[in-house]
Amino acid sequence: MSNAIEARLSELGLTLPDAPAAAANYVPFVRSGSTLYVSGQISMGPDGFITGKVGSDLDVEQGAAAAKACALSLISQVRAACDGDLTRLKRVVKLTGFVNSGPDFTDQPKVINGASDTMVEIFGEAGRHSRSAVSAAALPFNVSVEIEGIFEIA
Template sequence: MSAIEQKLQEMGHSLPAPKAPLASYLPVKRSGNTLYISGQLPLNEEGLITGRLGDDISVEQGQNAAQICALNILGQIKSAANVPLEDIAQFVKLSIFVASTPEFTDQHLVANGASNLIGDLFGEKGRHARAAVGVPSLPLGACVEIEAIIEIAS
């Protein structure tokens, strides 16, 4: 077990197996030392977290969903891209989509669920640019979807 996976375990999380794509796309695309991770949904062993913020999902539930998305990103890096987590040079950017009502304006707080987890795990390498965008709906009714751009060591 890697040091990052051990730290993850100490935080009460485990690295999930990567989820298969639900449509016609690659879960990870590598270009040089850059990994482009396709949108990850809050899907774990308990199922998919669905709903909309400002409707039937609280900010705290949204943050938990964002954490699950971040864990799924890590699972894709390790398994689908076959890159050890220790080879991550930096998280460049997260794009976080939050299914929400028009009145909901705390997408940035929901996004912190993913950003804080990555920052806690990777320290300075985990600091990233970010977009947190409210959208009316996401695939399969998911409440959050996150895509990532990550630089890996050569």
């Protein structure tokens, strides 16, 4: 592995997916100075979309796994924005997580913990961030989770 972050990913047994291409009329990320805004990343696994409503089709743990998948896609976008060099990441600033859930489901924060915990496991203190975790009546392609992020980069 070429750096400490790549080594940490390997140690955790995590593999970053290829940075997903934009699916509509937007770009995957925008850099403004040292701030990197990454568009919402939807829950994708090796077999395709992770779909369904959390709380009825998926339990909280499955939702958290979907959020972890979103976190790995976010990191892939950061890597792409930094020309493959994750050491340029200085801090995870904020995550905004959307959970496909019904009106009676209130554990959105537990679901988005799947992404937050992943950021801290990989980046340590630089992975600690502010956050929002909200319910969505529906998400694109019926995915379970979508998360966007703001990062500070060198």
